[in-house]
Amino acid sequence: MTAEVTRVTVGATAGTEAYDVLIGHQLLGELPSLIGKKAQRVAVIHPEALAETGEVLRADLAAEGYEAVAIQVPNAEEAKTAEVAAYCWKALGQSGFTRTDVIVGVGGGATTDLAGFVAATWLRGVRWVAVPTTVLAMVDAAVGGKTGINTAEGKNLVGAFHPPAGVLCDLSALGSLGVHDYVSGLAEIIKAGFIADPAILDLIEADPEGARSPDGPHTAELIERSIRVKADVVSADLKESGLREILNYGHTLAHAIEKNERYNWRHGAAVSVGMVFAAELGRIAGRLDDATADRHRAVLESVGLPVTYRGDQWPMLLETMKVDKKSRGDRLRFIVLDGLAKPTVLEAPDPAMLLAAHAEIAS
Numbered sequence: 001m002t003a004e005v006t007r008v009t010v011g012a013t014a015g016t017e018a019y020d021v022l023i024g025h026q027l028l029g030e031l032p033s034l035i036g037k038k039a040q041r042v043a044v045i046h047p048e049a050l051a052e053t054g055e056v057l058r059a060d061l062a063a064e065g066y067e068a069v070a071i072q073v074p075n076a077e078e079a080k081t082a083e084v085a086a087y088c089w090k091a092l093g094q095s096g097f098t099r100t101d102v103i104v105g106v107g108g109g110a111t112t113d114l115a116g117f118v119a120a121t122w123l124r125g126v127r128w129v130a131v132p133t134t135v136l137a138m139v140d141a142a143v144g145g146k147t148g149i150n151t152a153e154g155k156n157l158v159g160a161f162h163p164p165a166g167v168l169c170d171l172s173a174l175g176s177l178g179v180h181d182y183v184s185g186l187a188e189i190i191k192a193g194f195i196a197d198p199a200i201l202d203l204i205e206a207d208p209e210g211a212r213s214p215d216g217p218h219t220a221e222l223i224e225r226s227i228r229v230k231a232d233v234v235s236a237d238l239k240e241s242g243l244r245e246i247l248n249y250g251h252t253l254a255h256a257i258e259k260n261e262r263y264n265w266r267h268g269a270a271v272s273v274g275m276v277f278a279a280e281l282g283r284i285a286g287r288l289d290d291a292t293a294d295r296h297r298a299v300l301e302s303v304g305l306p307v308t309y310r311g312d313q314w315p316m317l318l319e320t321m322k323v324d325k326k327s328r329g330d331r332l333r334f335i336v337l338d339g340l341a342k343p344t345v346l347e348a349p350d351p352a353m354l355l356a357a358h359a360e361i362a363s
């Protein structure tokens with residue numbers, strides 16, 4: 001019996017080819033078709049937590065005739081460093097990795113960001129396939145070709161736009177994910193709801209408990225809808241020259257919180273607080289209605305995401321936000337909503353407005 005597969009196509013852009021995001025259960029057998037026949041060698045980059053999965057994939061690919069190596073990297077943000085990237089480059093060099101060979105990134109968003117970055121930089125760019133194993137990586141990180149690592153100065157400050165050749169979302173992988181990591185992914189799903197597809201919010205509000213579980217009645221639909229939002233946006237604007245900035249909703253503050261917490265907060269948790277901040281900013285700027293602003297806090301809290309952050313950290317957060325990629329010179333720029341599913345840019349808001357929005361999330 002063949003597994004049921006949903007395919008979402010990410011359109012070609014100048015200089016890049018279209019690719020498919022496959023969604024379904026027990027899909028790992030599809031991996032060789034995404035890798036293709038031109039590759040002789042395949043490197044499977046996986047985090048420590050997925051050592052067994054990494055080895056199973058390596059052995060399966062070896063059985064398919066590839067020279068397959070596994071490269072184990074640290075879990076979570078510890079993998080997104082220049083040192084770990086250099087470790088991967090060394091492993092590729094020692095395996096004789098050429099331009100026709102392929103990297104497979106298996107894991108959460110931190111691993112797929114790293115694996116994609118290694119693929120973007122090795123020999124100035126080799127093909128790669130993403131096998132996301134967290135909700136967050138399936139709905140966001142693995143799709144769209146933003147790859148990168150962190151530096152001491154901040155999050156994702158070094159990277160490249162380098163889309164994968166394909167993305168394999170095997171929903172069966174989500175069973176082993178801890179609830180904390182599962183719920184973190186809901187923040188990006190809720191983001192997709194606020195910026196583009198409010199049906200997502202309706203589904204979560206109707207059954208917040210179900211939304212917290214891989215076996216929830218709407219899990220596959222929530223994941224698929226969010227992937228479609230992301231695919232539509234990045235197909236239209238791969239390199240973030242305009243539209244793509246909407247995917248950064250909540251992220252200006254979120255990245256500052258992550259850095260301030262030395263990456264001990266999950267990305268989705270920080271995005272949750274960041275979206276409440278952005279909603280308050282939109283409200284204070286006279287753009288967003290009260291009901292939609294309040295809806296942020298309600299839906300995020302209903303699934304167990306945080307909506308406040310330590311109030312005494314504002315000076316540090318403000319300083320870090322200045323190096324956000326949306327900043328232009330001294331001007332901070334935020335994505336806010338003009339209404340539900342109407343994202344827009346707020347340019348250089350008055351510092352008093354920022355302070356007032358901060359007061360609403362300060363604990």
Ligand SMILES: NC(=O)c1ccc[n+]([C@@H]2O[C@H](COP(=O)([O-])OP(=O)(O)OC[C@H]3O[C@@H](n4cnc5c(N)ncnc54)[C@H](O)[C@@H]3O)[C@@H](O)[C@H]2O)c1
Nearest residue numbers: 047049075076108109110133134136140141146176177267
């Ligand atoms: N490139 C993009 O467009 C984009 C988009 C959103 C987020 N991101 C990045 O994604 C990262 C966050 O990703 P994340 O939330 O997936 O976290 P993560 O990658 O840090 O994974 C969380 C933890 O779960 C483990 N893990 C992964 N899959 C598992 C599974 N199936 N079972 C058990 N454990 C598993 C990981 O090893 C890690 O310890 C951040 O670095 C963020 O910046 C990138």
Ligand SMILES: O=C(O)C(=O)C[C@@H](O)[C@H](O)[C@H](O)COP(=O)(O)O
Nearest residue numbers: 140144146155156244247248251325
């Ligand atoms: O794909 C995008 O574009 C996004 O902004 C998606 C975000 O969810 C993601 O966290 C991304 O990595 C943030 O990018 P950055 O350019 O702000 O580092």
Ligand SMILES: [Zn+2]
Nearest residue numbers: 188251267271
């Ligand atoms: Zn994000």
